[in-house]
Amino acid sequence: MEAGRQDDDRLGDIFKALADATRRKILDELTERDGQTLFEICTRLAMKHGLGSSRQAISQHLDVLESVGLVETRREGRYKFHHINTEPLNGLVDRWRRPDCQEDA
Amino acid sequence: MKIYVTNVLVDDQEKALRFYTDVLGFVKKTDVPTGESRWLTVVSPDDPDGVELLLEPDSHPAVKPFKEALVNDGIPFTSFAVDDVRKEYERLRALGVKFTQEPFEMGPVTTAVFDDTCGNLIQIAQHGPSPEAPKNDG
Numbered sequence: 001m002e003a004g005r006q007d008d009d010r011l012g013d014i015f016k017a018l019a020d021a022t023r024r025k026i027l028d029e030l031t032e033r034d035g036q037t038l039f040e041i042c043t044r045l046a047m048k049h050g051l052g053s054s055r056q057a058i059s060q061h062l063d064v065l066e067s068v069g070l071v072e073t074r075r076e077g078r079y080k081f082h083h084i085n086t087e088p089l090n091g092l093v094d095r096w097r098r099p100d101c102q103e104d105a
Numbered sequence: 106m107k108i109y110v111t112n113v114l115v116d117d118q119e120k121a122l123r124f125y126t127d128v129l130g131f132v133k134k135t136d137v138p139t140g141e142s143r144w145l146t147v148v149s150p151d152d153p154d155g156v157e158l159l160l161e162p163d164s165h166p167a168v169k170p171f172k173e174a175l176v177n178d179g180i181p182f183t184s185f186a187v188d189d190v191r192k193e194y195e196r197l198r199a200l201g202v203k204f205t206q207e208p209f210e211m212g213p214v215t216t217a218v219f220d221d222t223c224g225n226l227i228q229i230a231q232h233g234p235s236p237e238a239p240k241n242d243g
Contacts, residue, residue, distance in 0.1 A: 033207070037179020039218070039226075040206045047211035055178070078176045079205050 010068070014088055017068045023061050025049055027070065030084035035074070037081060038062070108156055110146060113183050114163035114172065115223035118145050121160040124222050128200050129185075131158065163224060172224045179205050181218045181228035190215040190231040 017023055022045070029044045030036060036044075042058050045051040053061075062082060065071035069088040074081045115121035122145060125131045131147035134157055138144075142164075146157035163172060175182055187193045190208045194217050198204065205226060206218035215231045 033209075037205050037218075039179035039181070040209065043211070043216075044209070047214075059178075078173065079179060080177055081205075 010088075011092065014068045014070070014092065017064050017070060020061065020064075022051060022053060022058075023065055025051065026058070026061060026065065027084055030071070030082060034083050035081045037079060041082065110157045110159050111183070112159040112161045113221065113223070113225055113227075114168050115160050115221075115225070116163055117223060118143055118160050118162060121145075121221070121223045122147070125158070125160065128197065128202065160223075176220075176224070176226055179218065179226065181226040183225065184216075184228040184230050187229045187231055189235045190217050190229055191235065193217075193229055 025045060026041060029041060029048075033040075038055065038059060041062070042053075042055050045053065045058065062071055066073060069085055072083045072085050074083060113121070122133065125147050126133060130150065132150050132153070133145075134148045134153070135146040136143055142162045145160045147160065148155060148157050163169065194204065194208050197219060203220045204217055205220065206216070208215055208217045213233060215235075216228050218226050218228050221227050
């Protein structure tokens with residue numbers, strides 16, 4: 001199966017988004033508790049992981065994750081919450097897997 | 106020199122007084138008219154001679170965008186100490202208080218963040234284990 005150009009670009013973007021340790025930590029924290037404000041994410045990264053990134057830097061990491069669909073934001077009144085969405089990861093590497101290795105057809 | 110007062114910028118002093126006393130449980134300490142508004146402070150009933158909280162009007166034009174930006178990012182600008190964050194979280198939620206961060210334990214500190222209905226997010230923080238936590242007798 002040959003991947004289309006668009007699909008291939010999308011794949012590259014997702015791997016790029018996941019290639020950063022801070023962004024993976026953000027996804028870890030959203031897995032632990034989904035729906036967090038920027039403040040909570042920053043607090044968790046600082047207190048649990050000792051990351052000294054600025055709020056601005058974390059906000060940019062969230063933008064990258066959002067651009068590939070791994071993070072979605074929800075407005076509730078005046079607040080903004082961040083949610084993880086793992087749907088873009090589905091079937092991500094199927095094109096290189098042999099059919100007999102796939103868990104599901 | 107010592108710190109005797111700190112402030113929260115509120116959109117309505119009367120509404121703020123109700124929330125900070127009726128809901129949070131502080132008590133009114135000073136209420137003096139000062140032209141358009143009031144010098145209005147509350148204190149903790151556990152520490153009536155302690156630091157006062159001034160409920161200050163947020164009418165300066167620079168304040169609104171500042172408060173909105175903080176709330177948008179979930180940032181509490183004020184923090185109060187409590188003995189038991191989880192207990193306080195349950196109590197306030199039952200009174201209809203909206204939390205933007207549920208209790209979260211990070212090492213020796215547990216925090217939660219709620220909306221004061223006057224345009225601010227407030228953090229409550231507990232240092233050390235809950236008073237009711239089961240003792241570890243080994």
